[in-house]
Structure formats: C-alpha cells, structure tokens
Amino acid sequence: MSTFIQPYVKIVNFKVHKDTRGALIALEEGHEFPFVVRRVYYIFGTLVDISRGKHAHRLLKQLLVATSGSVNISCEWDGNNENFKLDSPDKGLLIEGLVWREMHHFTSDAVLMVLADAPYSESDYIRNYDDFLRVSK
Ligand code: TYD
Numbered sequence: 001m002s003t004f005i006q007p008y009v010k011i012v013n014f015k016v017h018k019d020t021r022g023a024l025i026a027l028e029e030g031h032e033f034p035f036v037v038r039r040v041y042y043i044f045g046t047l048v049d050i051s052r053g054k055h056a057h058r059l060l061k062q063l064l065v066a067t068s069g070s071v072n073i074s075c076e077w078d079g080n081n082e083n084f085k086l087d088s089p090d091k092g093l094l095i096e097g098l099v100w101r102e103m104h105h106f107t108s109d110a111v112l113m114v115l116a117d118a119p120y121s122e123s124d125y126i127r128n129y130d131d132f133l134r135v136s137k
Contacts, residue, residue, distance in 0.1 A: 004058040004135065005080070005097035007077035011084060012063070012092045025089060027115070033063040033094060035117035042067075042113040045107035053103045056126040058135075061117040065092040069110030076100040086112070100132050 012032055018025040029036055046052065053073075064073060070087035077099040084093050095101060103112065118124065126132045 005061075007076060007098045007136075008094065008096040008098055009075050009080075009082065009084075010094045012094055013047045014090050014092065016090050022033045027063070027065075027092075032092065033061075033115060035061045037115045038086050038118050039116040039120060040113065041116070042111055043103070043106075044111045046071075046103075046110060046112075048106060048108065050106065051102050051104040053101045054127070054129075056098050056100045056132045056135075057124050058126065059097065059118065060124050061094075061096040063094050063115040065089060065113045065115075067111045069107040070105075071103055071107070071110045072110050074102045074104065098126075098132070098136055100129065 001026035003027075014025045014027065014032055017026070020120045027033060043052065064086060067089045070085060073086060073093055075082050075084065075095065077097075086093060106112070126135060
C-alpha cells in the first residue's frame with residue numbers, strides 16, 4: 001500500500017473543569033481532536049529503560065494523553081525532530097500520518113491513553129526506519 005496522509009504533530013491543551021471536588025477533563029471530537037474515535041488503547045506498567053513505538057503510520061490519526069505519570073514522545077516527520085513530554089492529563093499530543101514516533105522514559109505510574117480513528121491494522125504500520133525515510137521523501 002503506498003497511500004498516506006501528510007504528517008501533522010501538535011500539542012493540544014485541554015480545558016480543566018476544576019472545583020472544590022477535584023478536576024474533570026472532557027475530550028470531544030471537533031474540539032480537542034479532529035476525528036471520530038474507532039479505537040482506544042492504553043499502555044501502562046512500562047519499565048523506565050524501555051522504549052516503545054518505533055514505527056510510523058500511513059493513515060492513522062491519534063491523540064496521546066498521559067492520564068497519569070509522565071512519558072516522553074520523540075517524533076520525526078518532514079525533516080523535523082522533536083521531543084514532547086506528556087506529564088499532565090491536561091494536555092495531549094495529536095499525531096497524524098507519516099510520523100516516526102518513539103515513547104520512552106515512562107515513569108512507573110505512567111498510563112498512556114491513545115484515541116485512534118481506525119481499528120488496529122498491521123498494514124497501516126511502517127515498522128522499518130529506512131522504509132519510513134524512503135516513503136517520507
Ligand atoms: P505494539 O505495536 O508493539 O505496541 P507499541 O506501539 O507500544 O510498541 O503492540 C503490542 C501488542 O499489542 C502487539 O501484539 C499488537 C497488539 N495491539 C493490538 O492488539 N491492538 C492495538 O490497538 C495495538 C496498538 C496493539
């Protein structure tokens with residue numbers, strides 16, 4: 001499959017509904033993220049010296065949120081290379097299309113929740129870095 005969507009990476013800050021009882025954050029299609037959610041998964045219990053991800057997607061759009069703890073996400077796309085620290089439930093990282101991503105430095109309490117616009121599909125993955133560079137040209 002050779003189709004893909006243009007890469008897009010952006011930190012999104014969420015509104016916190018805070019009162020004397022605590023705090024609540026709502027994530028809605030069209031406000032905090034621009035797609036219909038077809039899948040949710042979350043990563044937890046990751047050892048601090050473990051890196052995950054190490055792939056890109058052709059078409060997938062995702063919103064990553066560290067609902068607890070903290071995790072670093074390194075992203076490479078279109079010649080850009082940036083590291084994002086997700087260390088609060090009040091922000092997320094929107095990643096669309098051809099972006100090579102690696103998640104690392106998970107704290108022991110980290111829970112990384114991911115909203116995605118499509119079901120799991122191995123054919124949407126680019127798992128080889130050289131293939132990613134070739135397709136990105
Ligand atoms: P993997 O792609 O290795 O995770 P990461 O991107 O964090 O490195 O996925 C780990 C396992 O979970 C692998 O066997 C595939 C499976 N999996 C699903 O079944 N559904 C999903 O939505 C995801 C993301 C993974």
